[in-house]
Amino acid sequence: MTICKPYCLKHKEFYVNIASGVYCGLFIAGMLYLVSCLPSSHQNQCSMVLVESIPQHMQYKANATFGIPLEKAWKDLLSVATTNLEVVSFYWTLTGDDIGINASSDKPGREIFEQLQSLPSKKVEVRVLTSIPSIKTHSTDLKILAEKGVYVRHVDFGHLTKGVLHSKFWIVDRQHVFIGSANMDWRALTQVKELGMVIYNCPSLANDLYQIFSSYWELGMPKNTMPEYLPVSHINKQNPLLVKEDNITSRLYISGSPPLICPNTRTLDLDAIVSSISEAQRFIDVAVMDYSPIIRFQHPKRYWPAIDNAIRTAAFRRVKIRMLISCWPNSFPGMLPFLRSLASLNSSTHHISIQIKFFIVPGGNQTNIPFSRVNHNKYMVTDKVAYIGTSNWDGDYFVTTAGVGLVISQHAPPCIWKRKTVQGQLQAVFNRDWYSEFTVNLTDLGHHADCPLLP
Template sequence: MKMPATAYKHLHDENVSSKKPTSCVILAVVMACLTVLGIILAIAILERPSSSDKIDGEKIFPLEPSVGSCSMTLVESIPVYMKYNDNATFGRPLETVWEDLIAMATEQLDVVSFYWTLTGADISVNSSSAIPGTRILTGLESLPARNVSVRVLISNPSVHTNSTDLKVLQQKGVQVREVDFGRLTDGVLHSKFWIVDRKHLFIGSPNMDWRALTQVKELGVVIHNCSELAIDLEKIFNSYWEMGLPNSTLPDPWPSKYDTNITKLHPLLVKEENITSQIYISGSPPLFCPLSRTLDLDAILTSISEAQHYVDVAVMEYLPLIQFEKPQRYWSVLDDAIRAAAFDRKVKIRMLISCGRESNPSVLPFLQSLAALDSNISHISIKIKLFIVPVGNQTDIPYSRVNHNKYMVTDKVAYIGTSNWSGDYFTTTGGVGLVISQHAPHLIWKKSIQSQLSVVFERDWNSQFAVYLDELGHHPDCALVK
């Protein structure tokens, strides 16, 4: 997006060769100059463009960002029968957050998910751990009767299931659309977020799946009373919604109604409880983003490049490949950024990568390559662990018992996203990310999202579920080593 012109122009002094004037002449000249300067400044102030003015048809960014109040809370779900130490701390339970969002909706609810499986019958499983998902589905069914408009978006192609969730919701009055990402970008719609009444929002790793509530480890953030950010996220939803129409085509460029003023360079400034936060939402793939939207990949790369001391990453899959094309192609963008941070700036890197029964063994050599660079002599710190959720007696539940998190925390920012860290997720697949940079007095810093996310990472990194690569050996619940 074209950057706006500044509101003022600098006045440059000119050196004029002349004879030395008398004191009266000097005084007269000075007074005249001050008068002219005063007129110029008065005109400049009167004509200074407001945030609603436009130059060349584009909205001008305000010189100072508006300050609002947005309440942010970290959200987690911890799989049943997964026990941490007694002193461990956790985010707010995902089930509680979703139930609260449903209860507080009075006008509109928009939900995006890769797929829907909120009941055990959806995947032919009979488990008491599916009950919370059924409750969420029942709550969503009740909204149209309360005169709440509900729109739901899913991906096409999606995960093949026996789910009847969306048919049930449609019968209750919910609007449902499938976005044919396969036709539009050769990818899928992998975003996961909620928008309630255009003022509350949730972004994170969980799909609309009962397993996300009880059988899969998830992480996200809920933000209340933050209309500017919710309306910005709604622009992304509306772009998906538009592309869900039959025979839709990707616009080039995207119409101005999808543009955003909340970006990496111009984040939303909010303050709550003496915590000052700068926030923006990133998106992918590039074909689905207007030029003004910060791309998800750029948000991650910037976060890594601006880190001065540490970068902690927790993601389900890390694979430097374009893996869903045939043939596969090497894609080193994130890998290069991590290596550069460790080599060039001596930033300490820690990566917590998930390993479950369905994990892709191809990730292992890439992780080993990064871990091999760790060297006390060269002052290069790249440490990698696998996070393994114990399966126990839950073997009858497919695609569960895994750490599905997708986040990063540095000494500068917190990033919470919806994408795995491999090439396809940033080139052809729909995803969003939330970037938060915060400042607060030391005594209340622990209330910040950055601090909460660091605590979660430390809890998991030091838990019994995290294992260094060279200490893994044979593990029945991890597909990377058999």
């Protein structure tokens, strides 16, 4: 890994604990962000920037590496919007008032909310989508935005597919894209650990994602039913978007779920995940909040082994597998037997490597804030691809629930793969978390105040 002390000192706002001689493994993300990612009508470079949020009061070791702060990425996207903004979020709670909490950590959410409100007066057409059903709050965000000239629709996926609209993405000027784990929630910026990707100056990908937004928008019409025709996708696993820059060849496509609302030209989210697992040759690293091979939210529950089988098959091909699962007070206890079953296969004698850890965000003095202090990431990185999604790895998210995934495959000389590719950067983030003090081995899980999985 390259030492980049001068860069880190100059742009220390993107990193923490920078000192003389410290490595900053994701320095290239900041460079791309500052140098080549800002909008230009003459560029179509599809510059990719890893973004994340770290909950307040979480302190990593001094040499930890980070993506661009999610708060900064969102604010910058809003500041460059000139014509259109489309936003999809499962729910909206951008102020502490929405959940009856008086917390100073909601300040970034309030600032973003103010930026959103100001866009219509600047002649930017803003359209936002949210889910029915959704979480119960006292949020007035969408009502206020509508009063400011924002177009708002609620999509009743409960009626249409018996699921929810769980996608989280932005499209700015049909040029720039955000996809990731973060809802439009102030806690996503300061109290929940999130991860996503911003792709600048990439109209081909932005327009492909806009086809998904258009489908949702039509489904949000009053008393609507499933459409007879769905917008065709020209970018998929068989025909990815090809981008070449600085000795790196990138292939990108966007996957979707559930099958009921995806045209046959759209790669399904499940197929993207399973094929990524199946094509891995050396390693698979997964970070996801929930993992259970069942249909959880239907009655009766039923077994759903598609991803689980792919993982087991890969392990028997001697692919090294590491899984980082979140644990918090709202974790589903039913996932424990399935995780233990996977972990039981680990055997050096038989050359099977499946390691599983729980990631626990310390509650500290923030436990009064509901549905916070959790690792909400949903991504996978292998020696072949990086996958960043919006779905937990439970069966429902791929059968009835609307979600999207971004798949990136990159080829570069070995000397720059770790430093410059999204896959290399994402693995650096995974390793940071895997070896951090916030993880507990599945086999060592005991009674933990912030992870009450055990009775």
